[in-house]
Amino acid sequence: MFYREKITGHKLAPYLFLLPSLFLLSVFVFYPIIYALYGSLFEWSVISPERAFVGIGNFRRVFDDIFYWQYLRQTLYYAVGGVVFGTISALLLALFVNSLGKLSIPMRTMYFLPVVTPVVAIAIVWQWIFQPQFGLLNYILSFFGIPPQDWIMSSSQVIPSLIIMGIWHGVGYSMVIFLAGLQSIPQEYYEAAMIDGASSFKRFQYITLPLLAPTFTFLLVTGTIGGLQVFSEPYILTGGGPGGASRVTGMYIYDNAFRYARMGLGCAQAFVLFGVVLVFSLLELYLLRRREVSF
Amino acid sequence: MRIQYKKLFVIVKLIIKYGFSILLAIIMLAPFAWAVSTAFKPADEIIAFPPQWIPEHPVNNFPEVFRRAPFGIYFLNSIFVALCVVVGVLITSSMGGYAFAKFDFLGKEILFILVLSTMMVPWAVTIIPVYTLIFKLRWLDTRQALIIPPLASAFGIFLFRQFMLGIPTDYIDSARIDGASEFRIYLNIILPLCRPVLATLALFTFMGQWDSLLWPLLVIKSPQKLTIPLGLAQFRFAIYGFNETNLLMAAALISILPTVILFLITQKYFIQGITLTGLKG
Numbered sequence: 001m002f003y004r005e006k007i008t009g010h011k012l013a014p015y016l017f018l019l020p021s022l023f024l025l026s027v028f029v030f031y032p033i034i035y036a037l038y039g040s041l042f043e044w045s046v047i048s049p050e051r052a053f054v055g056i057g058n059f060r061r062v063f064d065d066i067f068y069w070q071y072l073r074q075t076l077y078y079a080v081g082g083v084v085f086g087t088i089s090a091l092l093l094a095l096f097v098n099s100l101g102k103l104s105i106p107m108r109t110m111y112f113l114p115v116v117t118p119v120v121a122i123a124i125v126w127q128w129i130f131q132p133q134f135g136l137l138n139y140i141l142s143f144f145g146i147p148p149q150d151w152i153m154s155s156s157q158v159i160p161s162l163i164i165m166g167i168w169h170g171v172g173y174s175m176v177i178f179l180a181g182l183q184s185i186p187q188e189y190y191e192a193a194m195i196d197g198a199s200s201f202k203r204f205q206y207i208t209l210p211l212l213a214p215t216f217t218f219l220l221v222t223g224t225i226g227g228l229q230v231f232s233e234p235y236i237l238t239g240g241g242p243g244g245a246s247r248v249t250g251m252y253i254y255d256n257a258f259r260y261a262r263m264g265l266g267c268a269q270a271f272v273l274f275g276v277v278l279v280f281s282l283l284e285l286y287l288l289r290r291r292e293v294s295f
Numbered sequence: 296m297r298i299q300y301k302k303l304f305v306i307v308k309l310i311i312k313y314g315f316s317i318l319l320a321i322i323m324l325a326p327f328a329w330a331v332s333t334a335f336k337p338a339d340e341i342i343a344f345p346p347q348w349i350p351e352h353p354v355n356n357f358p359e360v361f362r363r364a365p366f367g368i369y370f371l372n373s374i375f376v377a378l379c380v381v382v383g384v385l386i387t388s389s390m391g392g393y394a395f396a397k398f399d400f401l402g403k404e405i406l407f408i409l410v411l412s413t414m415m416v417p418w419a420v421t422i423i424p425v426y427t428l429i430f431k432l433r434w435l436d437t438r439q440a441l442i443i444p445p446l447a448s449a450f451g452i453f454l455f456r457q458f459m460l461g462i463p464t465d466y467i468d469s470a471r472i473d474g475a476s477e478f479r480i481y482l483n484i485i486l487p488l489c490r491p492v493l494a495t496l497a498l499f500t501f502m503g504q505w506d507s508l509l510w511p512l513l514v515i516k517s518p519q520k521l522t523i524p525l526g527l528a529q530f531r532f533a534i535y536g537f538n539e540t541n542l543l544m545a546a547a548l549i550s551i552l553p554t555v556i557l558f559l560i561t562q563k564y565f566i567q568g569i570t571l572t573g574l575k576g
Contacts, residue, residue: 017394100313116558235508
């Protein structure tokens with residue numbers, strides 16, 4: 001009995017080790033979720049002691065608010081567009097870099113550089129790049145005979161512009177993850193396929209793609225969750241313009257809670273966003289899990 | 296004759312491959328080059344069209360940037376906050392991960408799922424209550440408000456747990472038989488074995504804090520407490536017209552340089568770490 005106790009260690013040890021992080025998570029995540037849920041039933045603000053019970057009034061306001069849904073659509077456009085194009089580009093990049101042999105290491109470093117660059121700085125630089133008259137992009141396009149575009153000045157092009165900037169920023173990250181996945185596929189599979197006479201496209205289709213599926217799923221889901229919550233990029237790059245065409249849900253919640261002092265409404269809006277995030281994550285997981293193949 | 300064609304084909308393929316990779320590298324690096332180029336231009340060269348890559352009369356705009364806004368102070372603020380958060384996260388996450396990896400206790404599975412699920416909660420849900428808490432604690436506009444909330448991170452716990460699962464329990468068992476205290480085991484046996492995760496999480500957390508805009512935007516009001524993203528954003532909104540874009544680019548470069556240098560030095564760890572997170576996902 002004495003011997004057994006010694007091996008499993010002090011009984012309280014795990015709880016003590018967990019105490020700091022559990023305490024922090026409780027104070028800054030668990031309790032706030034409940035507080036936000038409760039707070040969404042009131043009209044209040046932290047700067048004034050008044051508060052009025054409105055029940056589901058805030059949620060009604062959210063569902064009736066055409067701006068909320070417009071901004072949510074725009075956010076979705078950004079998130080899904082960015083994630084799909086970004087992940088596919090990353091996969092293609094990874095395939096290409098993987099075939100470069102020795103050159104792949106410096107290439108990997110260079111493609112990763114934008115990932116470690118602070119977002120605020122990126123947005124400021126790209127604001128200058130997108131500039132219609134003097135920016136780099138239109139200058140390059142002029143070499144191909146393409147007329148100058150309005151980019152972030154145009155309400156139809158602003159979200160694609162944000163997506164372009166986002167892909168430049170993030171593709172290195174996804175590429176590195178895909179590279180790791182690619183390099184973990186045993187060469188024997190390809191060799192066996194080649195012996196059986198499979199073309200390189202068939203090898204890609206039946207070996208590479210299915211084995212990369214979990215990585216794909218992971219990147220799509222985490223990318224969507226992150227994309228739906230975007231804030232810094234549009235805040236700096238466009239401020240939500242032109243005319244609210246690039247205003248994202250995160251910015252709208254921020255404005256309502258902290259500039260218009262309507263924290264109850266902000267909480268309700270946040271929960272609706274939470275719901276959307278959950279729905280999309282579960283949807284993606286479901287759709288993509290069916291296609292996965294494991295070793 | 297046939298053999299010569301084949302050789303030619305291989306060489307051409309190689310040239311195309313390398314050429315394409317250089318093209319891609321140029322695309323990825325072009326914005327940096329553009330920023331550097333603009334940062335050293337005098338005012339009248341900024342809006343030249345067609346734009347020049349190399350300024351005709353390069354000017355050092357950095358002193359002017361520092362004169363306009365105290366970027367040195369912003370820099371120190373950012374470093375202080377980032378380092379504190381890194382240390383805090385490393386300590387709390389390694390302990391938490393250790394508990395989940397190497398112990399059995401009541402409610403372990405449920406607790407772990409609960410911890411992981413916090414990663415799915417949008418910041419918008421928690422930010423209003425947390426702001427209210429900070430307000431009531433009178434911690435608005437303080438450094439602790441910037442440092443303590445980010446310590447609540449499930450990501451680190453997840454990373455450490457995954458890694459520590461691979462540590463043989465024999466080390467721990469024999470240490471226990473020898474009479475070592477639990478904390479000693481954690482400190483002297485487990486932690487040293489976790490160097491890769493420690494390095495990776497430190498880098499990730501540092502970069503995340505260096506980049507953080509939303510929370511400091513809410514919490515910090517005093518000019519001397521601004522962090523670099525805030526200072527940069529403010530600087531951006533204070534600049535009108537194109538003739539000061541060179542200052543803006545210089546300021547952006549000040550923000551970019553530290554993390555880029557940090558990355559170049561610690562590349563190996565960084566890429567390794569990302570691979571760790573990606574594969575386990």
